[in-house]
Amino acid sequence: MKWMPTCREATELASRAADSRPSLAERLALRVHLAVCKNCTRFNRQLHEMRRLLRERPADDDRAGGLTPEARQRIESELKKKAVP
């Protein structure tokens, strides 16, 4: 890696850093790039913001809906089949 990664490379580094600890050289390269690049700083921040929104979700955030009556009935009858001793 060159001493200054491009934006495309910097997003890859930011993404990798969100999954595991990159090497010292990679971390430095990312830090140098972020220090001068507003877009990639935003990208990096948004990655973490996205994760936070997805993980910190109230259990009753129920806009996703629920089981349809048909699905419920189907599961109910499957359970009945198994439950009979």
Add this chain to the structure above:
Amino acid sequence: MNPLDAHTWLAEHGDYLFRVARRQLHSDEQAEDAVQETLLAALAARSRYAGDASVRTWLTGILKHKIVDLIRRNVREVGLPLDEDGDEAVDLLFKQDGHWVEPLRPWGNPHTELELSQLRQVLDECADRLKPVMAQVFSLREVAGLETEEICKELGITPTNCWVLLHRARLFMRQCLELNGFSRAGAA
């Protein structure tokens, strides 16, 4: 009401389990399958329920395994998205010299629960638009919080493949969120 009765589980936790599964599987049908398989497995393992966790927590633990099973099946059946089409899509985001084509707009700061809930709705819709396997790998990491090593191992894909899928998914998600008004939500 008997807390170990499967019909009670369905009545009390069915919708919750469905929502958890739907967020990670991105398909109504598969989420229904996951709920069904979870309740059947729970029924079979009923005697092992120790009672020290809530029934919901116990069921959710079983559901997580069922979700991974279903995703593993998808990876086998559908295969991974082809490298080339993903790369072309990434090419659209960056210029030849590696700079962003469009400047990134800042995201707002949602304050109320309603705003947050609307943002999560957009997130769900964007994730549903990713290619199926990519969407599922993304959700295993970002929603379920599995480590990438675990995901690779569970799905039998190489770490490089896994990582490329995740990175592309993130690029597309960010783009989709911006196009769908994420940047205008709340303040600057």
